[in-house]
Amino acid sequence: MKRDELGDLMAFLIVAEERSFTRAAARLATSQSSLSHTVRRLEERMGVRLLTRTTRNVAPTEAGEQLAETLRPAFNGIVAKMNAISALRQRPAGLIRVTTSRHAAQTILMPAAKRLMLDYPEIRIELTVDQRLVDLVAERYDAGVRLGEQVEKDMVAVKIGPDLRMMVAGSPGYFAVNPKPQTPHDLTAHNCINIRLPTYGGLYAWELEKDGRALNVRVDGQFVCNDVPMIIDAALNGLGLACLPEDQFDTLIDEGRLVRVLEDWCPPFSGYHLYYPSRRQTSPAFNLLIEALRYRGL
Structure with missing residues (x-):
C-alpha cells in the first residue's frame, strides 16, 4: 500500500465518524x-x-460501514502505539554517567542515587570515583561533582551540599611530644601529612583563613599520600598532622582519638556542586537526578 492510500483511508474514516465533510476537514x-x-x-x-451524500447529511454505505469497522481498530492501535512511544520518550530512563570524588560520592551522591534507582528502575547511574578534574565532553560524562570553587565558569553548576570546613588534627600521642600549633606559621615546625593532588601531581597547600586573611601553607613531613583513609590512619598513629574536611574527623574527635587545632583558621567554604555543560540538552532522567541532589538548606 502506498503512503497516500493510507492517508486516503484515514480521511475516509474521519468523515465516516464525523458524518460531515465540514467537521472532518476542520479535524x-x-x-x-x-x-x-x-x-x-x-x-x-x-x-x-x-x-452517501445529501445536502444535510453524510453517511457510510454498507460497504463504507464495513470498511470503517475494519479501519477503526487498526488506526486506534496505531494511535495508541504512537502515544506509548511518545510517553516512553518522556519517561525517565537511560544511563547517567557522573565523575566524582570519593568523599562526595559517599556523603551525597550514593544516598540520592540509591533512592532514585529504586523509584525509577529504568534509570541507570554510573559513578566514576576519580580525584582528577576531567573533561566531561571528551570523556563522555553527563556531569561531574566537585567543590564550587573548582567548577569552570562555562558550566551550569547546581549546589548539592552544605558549605564545608577543613580541619587540622593530630593524635594525642603526637601532641604528647609536640606543642599544638597556635598559628599557621607554627606548622613549619611540625610533621605534616601531605596530600598528592591527582590532576597535576602537585602537593595540596593547606588553605587557611582568619579575619579575611588567607594563607596557603606549603607543609612538609615524612608521609605523602593520595588516599584519605590512609592519611587518617597515619594521623591516628601519630605520624603527623592532617588537614581534611571536618566530617572525615568528627567521630574521631568525639572519641578523643584525634585533637583539633587551628580551628579559628578554618572558615566554611563552598561545598559540592553538580556541574554539566551549559549546551547540554537534559533528559527527564537527568533532571530527576538534579532535583534529587539539589541542596535546599536546613
Whole structure:
C-alpha cells in the first residue's frame, strides 16, 4: 500500500465518524473540497461507493460501514502505539554517567542515587570515583561533582551540599611530644601529612583563613599520600598532622582519638556542586537526578 492510500483511508474514516465533510476537514486541517476529492479518489480506486451524500447529511454505505469497522481498530492501535512511544520518550530512563570524588560520592551522591534507582528502575547511574578534574565532553560524562570553587565558569553548576570546613588534627600521642600549633606559621615546625593532588601531581597547600586573611601553607613531613583513609590512619598513629574536611574527623574527635587545632583558621567554604555543560540538552532522567541532589538548606 502506498503512503497516500493510507492517508486516503484515514480521511475516509474521519468523515465516516464525523458524518460531515465540514467537521472532518476542520479535524484534518484541510479544505472541504480537498477532502471530498480524496474520498472520491478512494471510491474510484476501490470501485464502490463508500459514502452517501445529501445536502444535510453524510453517511457510510454498507460497504463504507464495513470498511470503517475494519479501519477503526487498526488506526486506534496505531494511535495508541504512537502515544506509548511518545510517553516512553518522556519517561525517565537511560544511563547517567557522573565523575566524582570519593568523599562526595559517599556523603551525597550514593544516598540520592540509591533512592532514585529504586523509584525509577529504568534509570541507570554510573559513578566514576576519580580525584582528577576531567573533561566531561571528551570523556563522555553527563556531569561531574566537585567543590564550587573548582567548577569552570562555562558550566551550569547546581549546589548539592552544605558549605564545608577543613580541619587540622593530630593524635594525642603526637601532641604528647609536640606543642599544638597556635598559628599557621607554627606548622613549619611540625610533621605534616601531605596530600598528592591527582590532576597535576602537585602537593595540596593547606588553605587557611582568619579575619579575611588567607594563607596557603606549603607543609612538609615524612608521609605523602593520595588516599584519605590512609592519611587518617597515619594521623591516628601519630605520624603527623592532617588537614581534611571536618566530617572525615568528627567521630574521631568525639572519641578523643584525634585533637583539633587551628580551628579559628578554618572558615566554611563552598561545598559540592553538580556541574554539566551549559549546551547540554537534559533528559527527564537527568533532571530527576538534579532535583534529587539539589541542596535546599536546613
